[in-house]
Amino acid sequence: MEKFNKLTAVAAPMPLVNIDTDMIIPKQYLKTIQRKGLGKNLFAEMRYNDDGTEVEDFVLNQPAYRNAEILVAGDNFGCGSSREHAPWALLDFGVRCVISTSFADIFHNNCFRNGILPIEVSPEDLSKLMEDAERGANATISIDLEAQEIRGPDGGVIHFEIDHFNKHCLLTGLDEIGLTMKKEDKVAEYEETRKMQQPWL
Amino acid sequence: MGTPRTLYDKIWDSHVVDQLEDEAYILYIDRHLVHEVTSPQAFEGLRVAGRKVRRPDATFAVADHNVPTKDIEKGITDPESKLQVDTLEANTAEFGIPYFSMTDDRRGIVHIIGPEQGLTLPGMTIVCGDSHTSTHGAFGSLAHGIGTSEVEHVLATQTLVQEKAKNMRVTVSGDLPPGVTAKDIALAIIGKIGTAGGTGHVIEYAGDAIRALSMEGRMTLCNMTIEAGARAGLIAPDETTFEYIKGRPYAPKAGTYEQAVAYWKTLNSDEGAYFDTEVELDASELIPYVTWGTSPEDALPITGSVPAPSDFADEGKRGAAERALKYMGLTAGMKLSDIEVDHVFIGSCTNGRIEDLRAVAKIVEGKKVKDTVNAIIVPGSGLVKIQAEDEGLDKIFEAAGFEWRQPGCSMCLAMNPDKLAPGDRCASTSNRNFEGRQGQGGRTHLVSPAMAAAAAVTGHLTDVRDLG
Numbered sequence: 001m002e003k004f005n006k007l008t009a010v011a012a013p014m015p016l017v018n019i020d021t022d023m024i025i026p027k028q029y030l031k032t033i034q035r036k037g038l039g040k041n042l043f044a045e046m047r048y049n050d051d052g053t054e055v056e057d058f059v060l061n062q063p064a065y066r067n068a069e070i071l072v073a074g075d076n077f078g079c080g081s082s083r084e085h086a087p088w089a090l091l092d093f094g095v096r097c098v099i100s101t102s103f104a105d106i107f108h109n110n111c112f113r114n115g116i117l118p119i120e121v122s123p124e125d126l127s128k129l130m131e132d133a134e135r136g137a138n139a140t141i142s143i144d145l146e147a148q149e150i151r152g153p154d155g156g157v158i159h160f161e162i163d164h165f166n167k168h169c170l171l172t173g174l175d176e177i178g179l180t181m182k183k184e185d186k187v188a189e190y191e192e193t194r195k196m197q198q199p200w201l
Numbered sequence: 202m203g204t205p206r207t208l209y210d211k212i213w214d215s216h217v218v219d220q221l222e223d224e225a226y227i228l229y230i231d232r233h234l235v236h237e238v239t240s241p242q243a244f245e246g247l248r249v250a251g252r253k254v255r256r257p258d259a260t261f262a263v264a265d266h267n268v269p270t271k272d273i274e275k276g277i278t279d280p281e282s283k284l285q286v287d288t289l290e291a292n293t294a295e296f297g298i299p300y301f302s303m304t305d306d307r308r309g310i311v312h313i314i315g316p317e318q319g320l321t322l323p324g325m326t327i328v329c330g331d332s333h334t335s336t337h338g339a340f341g342s343l344a345h346g347i348g349t350s351e352v353e354h355v356l357a358t359q360t361l362v363q364e365k366a367k368n369m370r371v372t373v374s375g376d377l378p379p380g381v382t383a384k385d386i387a388l389a390i391i392g393k394i395g396t397a398g399g400t401g402h403v404i405e406y407a408g409d410a411i412r413a414l415s416m417e418g419r420m421t422l423c424n425m426t427i428e429a430g431a432r433a434g435l436i437a438p439d440e441t442t443f444e445y446i447k448g449r450p451y452a453p454k455a456g457t458y459e460q461a462v463a464y465w466k467t468l469n470s471d472e473g474a475y476f477d478t479e480v481e482l483d484a485s486e487l488i489p490y491v492t493w494g495t496s497p498e499d500a501l502p503i504t505g506s507v508p509a510p511s512d513f514a515d516e517g518k519r520g521a522a523e524r525a526l527k528y529m530g531l532t533a534g535m536k537l538s539d540i541e542v543d544h545v546f547i548g549s550c551t552n553g554r555i556e557d558l559r560a561v562a563k564i565v566e567g568k569k570v571k572d573t574v575n576a577i578i579v580p581g582s583g584l585v586k587i588q589a590e591d592e593g594l595d596k597i598f599e600a601a602g603f604e605w606r607q608p609g610c611s612m613c614l615a616m617n618p619d620k621l622a623p624g625d626r627c628a629s630t631s632n633r634n635f636e637g638r639q640g641q642g643g644r645t646h647l648v649s650p651a652m653a654a655a656a657a658v659t660g661h662l663t664d665v666r667d668l669g
């Protein structure tokens with residue numbers, strides 16, 4: 001997994017609330033057996049017309065936002081299906097950070113497993129950042145994960161919270177499975193005890 | 202006696218293997234269900250790293266999302282769908298994981314066959330790369346959806362790195378009036394707390410109305426918990442639960458069964474246990490629900506009208522309502538019961554069980570599906586199909602003009618040949634009315650099986666209580 005530390009990039013505004021994972025990556029693209037290549041299908045049904053041409057006023061089709069690496073989005077981002085194809089598609093498009101007032105739990109977890117930083121901010125801070133993002137390519141936003149800070153184009157700083165474990169995983173690009181496998185003894189010990197207590201399992 | 206604990210606390214405590222750091226724990230997973238859509242990249246990850254599946258015996262796989270519900274004997278024609286299902290079959294063979302093939306009578310939607318086979322038991326931790334894993338919480342097991350990276354983590358280690366969620370209790374008191382079902386309770390709750398209302402929580406359902414529900418009804422309710430934003434829903438196991446489990450193929454056998462029941466009886470929230478959030482609902486006041494928009498929280502009693510964007514105080518919600526009305530092709534103020542449908546879909550892991558099909562048969566027996574409506578019924582599993590046919594339900598459905606299909610996810614998410622065309626409007630017993638969920642441009646109204654049956658007969662959303 002790619003590490004995340006600092007990022008300065010254009011942020012695309014998506015004020016819609018309840019952006020679900022079916023919107024982020026529609027089901028017809030879930031038939032892949034790979035992780036890569038989903039970026040072109042990100043937000044497909046909002047982004048393309050039926051004939052495959054681009055929907056002009058969709059935010060990521062506008063010249064200012066084609067290279068956006070940050071999304072500033074409405075409440076409850078990533079709700080619905082558990083599909084990890086959603087963060088894979090975001091990542092493949094180039095998005096490394098999503099800012100919202102809240103995230104659905106499974107999506108939130110999936111982001112951390114893929115080097116994407118989901119940041120939760122207050123409704124006031126979100127409207128400020130939404131305004132910043134609406135200014136387009138000239139208004140980049142900077143994220144500093146170590147310091148837990150978002151810096152707006154006018155220099156204003158917003159502090160954000162993140163739990164230690166997820167922060168550590170992102171900063172180091174940790175292989176979580178490898179980490180757990182080091183605890184093999186404990187898992188085996190747990191299994192032994194359980195076999196005695198609940199033999200039906 | 203220590204501090205009183207909730208049911209969630211108890212299951213959590215009994216599965217902690219180790220604490221990694223502050224809030225992060227290694228949690229042991231008792232049962233891992235696997236399907237074709239969210240697992241290929243996980244198996245690939247194992248292969249690349251040279252890792253094995255730690256407990257194939259605690260893992261179980263079936264293909265459901267891509268499986269056609271017609272002429273299954275002829276196989277899958279869509280090459281991508283076929284590749285995904287073939288990949289699952291190859292992966293389960295390579296890693297030694299039990300698997301029900303596409304022609305096995307016991308196959309079906311993963312969340313239907315888990316309980317049906319006795320793979321789902323009280324007090325277990327259960328995961329699957331699918332958000333509706335919350336269904337299994339109906340048995341008092343901690344069950345939730347995970348992403349594909351987590352699927353790989355569980356395959357390799359039989360554990361998951363987790364942070365503990367908060368406790369929420371939803372108490373539903375009183376008796377459900379006739380014509381009102383578990384699905385209506387679910388929609389009423391989501392309408393009340395919103396699709397983000399349960400975020401960060403595990404919801405325990407309690408109260409007389411919940412105790413009175415069958416296992417099927419409890420599964421419907423827990424299934425929809427994810428639509429309220431909570432990863433898992435829980436119902437403390439009781440005699441109804443034990444009765445359901447007894448004798449199922451993977452359930453504990455005589456001898457250990459009694460021992461298991463004795464343990465299961467300890468699985469309930471202690472008196473005085475702390476809940477971060479409490480929600481209360483009076484079942485006796487409920488009316489059948491329908492959704493009008495593109496989020497499950499857009500739920501209203503059938504006696505209501507389509508709201509206007511200006512009815513919402515929040516700016517984001519106003520925008521979402523405007524967009525939803527446009528997508529759904531509805532005008533504010535129109536009566537919900539005036540909305541005409543051209544499709545009816547009965548099935549899915551929410552409402553594809555035998556009790557759901559019986560409820561439909563009761564409504565449609567001796568009646569006809571309106572000629573403007575295309576109506577399909579898709580049993581949740583091969584065994585549900587056989588049971589329904591033994592009871593003669595298929596005859597009632599076909600006589601009424603329904604199509605009777607083979608099991609699968611079907612039109613719940615249109616990854617298989619069953620889908621809506623742009624502009625089609627469907628009364629559906631599934632769980633999500635998101636844009637494009639049942640087919641690009643398709644319009645979904647979520648309802649209970651009885652309400653779907655009523656809509657099939659009249660051709661519009663209908664209060665099932667008015668149908669003689």
Ligand code: SF4
Binds near residue numbers: 265331333549609614
């Ligand atoms: S029936 Fe629908 S919600 Fe359930 S597992 Fe299948 S696609 Fe998912």
